[in-house]
Amino acid sequence: MRACIVPPHRDPLRSSFAIDGRLLEGAKRRSLIPGVARQDETIQVFNRLLDGLSSTWAIEWIGKRSEISRSGVAHLADGSVLRAQVLLGGTRRQTFHVTLRTSAIGGHVLLQCSSPVGKIARDDDSTIAEVQSAHQRLGRAKLSALVDEEDDTLALSAESHVLFVPATTQLAEVENAVFSAVTCADELERRVFQTDELQEDWGADEPGA
Amino acid sequence: MERVEQLLAGLRKLPDTKLTLSYKAGEAVISFPDGRTQNIYIRRAGGCYVLTSRVIGSTKAGNMAPADLARRIWVRNRATDVVEFALDESDRLVGRIEQIAETLNRNELEFYLIALAQECDRLEYLLTGRDQM
Numbered sequence: 001m002r003a004c005i006v007p008p009h010r011d012p013l014r015s016s017f018a019i020d021g022r023l024l025e026g027a028k029r030r031s032l033i034p035g036v037a038r039q040d041e042t043i044q045v046f047n048r049l050l051d052g053l054s055s056t057w058a059i060e061w062i063g064k065r066s067e068i069s070r071s072g073v074a075h076l077a078d079g080s081v082l083r084a085q086v087l088l089g090g091t092r093r094q095t096f097h098v099t100l101r102t103s104a105i106g107g108h109v110l111l112q113c114s115s116p117v118g119k120i121a122r123d124d125d126s127t128i129a130e131v132q133s134a135h136q137r138l139g140r141a142k143l144s145a146l147v148d149e150e151d152d153t154l155a156l157s158a159e160s161h162v163l164f165v166p167a168t169t170q171l172a173e174v175e176n177a178v179f180s181a182v183t184c185a186d187e188l189e190r191r192v193f194q195t196d197e198l199q200e201d202w203g204a205d206e207p208g209a
Numbered sequence: 210m211e212r213v214e215q216l217l218a219g220l221r222k223l224p225d226t227k228l229t230l231s232y233k234a235g236e237a238v239i240s241f242p243d244g245r246t247q248n249i250y251i252r253r254a255g256g257c258y259v260l261t262s263r264v265i266g267s268t269k270a271g272n273m274a275p276a277d278l279a280r281r282i283w284v285r286n287r288a289t290d291v292v293e294f295a296l297d298e299s300d301r302l303v304g305r306i307e308q309i310a311e312t313l314n315r316n317e318l319e320f321y322l323i324a325l326a327q328e329c330d331r332l333e334y335l336l337t338g339r340d341q342m
Contacts, residue, residue: 032224032320103290105324106225110290125276132279135295140307142293145283154283161291162308163317170312176257180307 032106037166042109043067045166046100049174057175058082058091068100073198074182081179092196094186096178100164111164113177114144115185116199117156118192122147127192131156134191141184158184210235213251213258216315223323230322239326247326258313260306260321262329265336267300278302285332291321292328302336304329 037045050070053059058075065071075082075091082091096115103110120127135143142161145154160180162173189195217232227242237249249262270278282294282302292304306321 032316032323101290103324105290105327106320108320112290122280125274128276128279132275132282132296136298139295139298142286143283143295144286145280146287147284154280156283159286159293163291163320165316168312168314168316170309173309173312176307176309 032108037109041166042100042164045169046111046164049169049171050098052171053174053178054084056084058084058086059178062095069097070099071095071097074178074186076183076186079183079187081182092186092190093198094182094189095198095200096182096185098174098178103163109164110161111169111174111177112159112161113181114157114159115181117143117158117185117188118195118199119148119151119153119155122152122154128154131188131192134188135184138184138187141180143184143188156188158182158188210251210253212310212313213318216313216318220315220319223319226323228323228326237322239322241326241330245330247330249322249325253310254307256310257307258310260308260325261297262304262325264294264302264304264329264333269337270296270300270302281336289328291324294328294332302332304332 046068050061054061054072058081059072061070061072063071072095074094074096076094077091094115096113098111098113101110101112102108117131120131131143141158143156144159145156147153148155158181160177162169162177186196189197213235217230217237220230220232222229223239229240231238231240235251237251239247239249241247247262249260251258251260253259273281278296282296286294292306294302294304297303297305304325306325308317308321
């Protein structure tokens with residue numbers, strides 16, 4: 001049986017029916033984020049805000065994977081990040097990672113802060129329920145899990161995001177995102193795992209991060 | 210809440226989407242083109258606004274094994290931007306966004322409303338196949 005080959009259509013398609021011209025105008029919708037910031041402006045503002053963060057708070061930068069990605073350690077006491085000048089002995093430490101990424105909804109730039117909590121065996125139902133209960137009582141930050149198939153564990157992180165618009169994003173918003181993630185992660189680590197370890201950030205190399 | 214009232218005054222459609230909005234006294238109802246709706250509650254907590262939307266109620270959440278529910282929430286959270294899925298103080302599974310009140314502007318509020326409505330509606334459908342207000 002011979003295949004029927006339809007030749008490509010080279011002329012503009014025309015409808016045989018009457019079309020209301022208004023329907024061809026398209027929706028004149030207002031854009032959610034007016035204007036797109038230049039890349040160098042975005043990088044500059046991101047780094048300026050993070051430098052501002054460590055000049056006020058007890059935060060050390062320990063790594064810079066790119067111009068839009070940094071790792072740091074926050075020093076905490078009594079569930080709060082300490083001020084830069086108040087570095088005393090006996091404080092707790094919490095690693096975190098700050099990066100810019102693109103949102104799945106709308107393709108906007110987001111600042112994401114993630115802070116590692118610990119690893120749990122995937123079938124350890126009692127510890128999982130304990131972490132869930134502790135996080136429910138805290139009511140702060142997002143708890144997310146990366147499934148590690150190799151050692152059959154859940155690598156838990158506390159995360160927070162803020163919409164990043166160089167013209168309007170302020171230091172207070174970045175502080176809130178970082179403080180929310182690191183205090184949540186540190187508190188869960190203290191309550192459930194009863195440790196204070198500087199853990200690697202298992203989410204930092206994930207695509208999109 | 211005065212700031213939220215001002216930011217949402219006169220807003221009926223959410224930009225870049227086909228979503229419509231009605232807002233009254235801390236409660237925003239987001240309607241999708243297919244008729245599904247998602248209610249978002251906005252309240253002030255200290256220096257922040259907290260936006261919350263229910264995914265499933267406490268009865269349905271309670272019917273799931275706690276560890277199983279936790280695993281599903283945490284893995285879902287890994288794949289979701291901005292919105293935090295968690296059990297609230299009444300054991301309901303909710304989506305939540307918390308942002309500094311003082312700096313919140315209209316563009317940010319619109320983005321957070323869109324993200325919260327879409328992500329909660331999607332997860333509700335995945336867990337139940339239904340849409341309940």
